[in-house]
Amino acid sequence: MTTALPPTIRPQDRSFLGEEQVAVRARLAEEVRALIDAVVLTDVPDAEIAEITGQVRALTDRLGAARLGAAPMADTPIDGLIASGMSRQLGNPVTGVLNPVAPPIPFEALPDGSVRSVFTLDEPYEGPPGLVHGGISAAIFDQVLGMTAGMSGVPGFTATLELRYRRPTPLRVPLTLKARITRREGRKCWADGEITTPDGRVTVEATAMFVTPRHLLAEEADEAQEQRTS
Numbered sequence: 001m002t003t004a005l006p007p008t009i010r011p012q013d014r015s016f017l018g019e020e021q022v023a024v025r026a027r028l029a030e031e032v033r034a035l036i037d038a039v040v041l042t043d044v045p046d047a048e049i050a051e052i053t054g055q056v057r058a059l060t061d062r063l064g065a066a067r068l069g070a071a072p073m074a075d076t077p078i079d080g081l082i083a084s085g086m087s088r089q090l091g092n093p094v095t096g097v098l099n100p101v102a103p104p105i106p107f108e109a110l111p112d113g114s115v116r117s118v119f120t121l122d123e124p125y126e127g128p129p130g131l132v133h134g135g136i137s138a139a140i141f142d143q144v145l146g147m148t149a150g151m152s153g154v155p156g157f158t159a160t161l162e163l164r165y166r167r168p169t170p171l172r173v174p175l176t177l178k179a180r181i182t183r184r185e186g187r188k189c190w191a192d193g194e195i196t197t198p199d200g201r202v203t204v205e206a207t208a209m210f211v212t213p214r215h216l217l218a219e220e221a222d223e224a225q226e227q228r229t230s
């Protein structure tokens with residue numbers, strides 16, 4: 001049975017970038033993050049904004065002169081994280097070092113299988129005044145809990161994600177997200193986690209369930225079969 005994913009989705013059909021190519025593009029993304037922050041907070045005169053808009057348009061045209069069909073992957077896992085497909089997804093909106101929309105959230109696998117992320121969010125991620133937007137917290141949990149599941153050997157799509165917003169989450173302070181697996185059952189994996197402020201107060205808790213899609217398992221089985229018969 002043929003169950004192949006479309007070419008732009010399959011990791012093996014993506015462009016793979018080496019360390020130096022990633023570093024050059026990551027510096028660009030970092031500058032664009034600073035640009036986003038400056039755009040949100042700028043108070044220069046309107047005429048200057050209009051002039052800058054033209055300059056930004058020209059830069060967009062230069063970068064767009066050669067385009068990939070889909071976001072590239074990294075040759076080698078970033079941050080020393082092995083066996084995590086997502087850490088190599090350079091365009092990911094939460095962890096992607098090449099995506100200026102991503103904060104980006106770093107993560108660290110701890111020896112006990114849990115994951116820790118320490119990050120600071122500023123004005124572009126504001127929801128209520130001075131506080132982190134709830135949907136941003138949800139995206140971060142989705143990704144970090146998903147990676148925790150993936151690293152435990154059950155990579156999957158999010159089937160459920162529930163958040164409990166206990167207290168407001170402040171901007172501009174280092175936040176810590178800790179995540180762990182609570183249960184595994186065949187293709188299903190449950191993970192939970194919480195975000196805490198520097199003084200140790202929990203602001204958001206989350207629980208999620210991930211399912212390894214049937215079609216991915218079928219595709220792996222097809223590839224294994226092809227290798228046996230070739």
Ligand SMILES: CCCCCCCC/C=C\CCCCCCCC(=O)SCCNC(=O)CCNC(=O)[C@H](O)C(C)(C)COP(=O)(O)OP(=O)(O)OC[C@H]1O[C@@H](n2cnc3c(N)ncnc32)[C@H](O)[C@@H]1OP(=O)(O)O
Pocket residue numbers: 083084085086142143144146147148149150151155156157158159160187188211212213214215216220
């Ligand atoms: C080859 C390489 C593999 C990749 C390796 C990469 C490693 C990377 C490591 C780590 C990184 C991960 C980081 C991810 C972070 C971001 C994740 C996202 O944002 S994902 C986007 C949002 N989510 C969706 O778009 C899902 C849409 N839904 C679906 O695609 C399907 O519904 C899916 C895959 C969830 C299940 O489909 P079915 O056909 O495979 O399986 P069925 O038979 O329907 O369900 C299996 C079991 O799960 C339960 N189930 C399924 N969905 C459920 C749900 N929503 N709630 C409760 N139970 C559910 C079912 O009741 C069934 O349970 P019973 O076996 O009968 O006990």
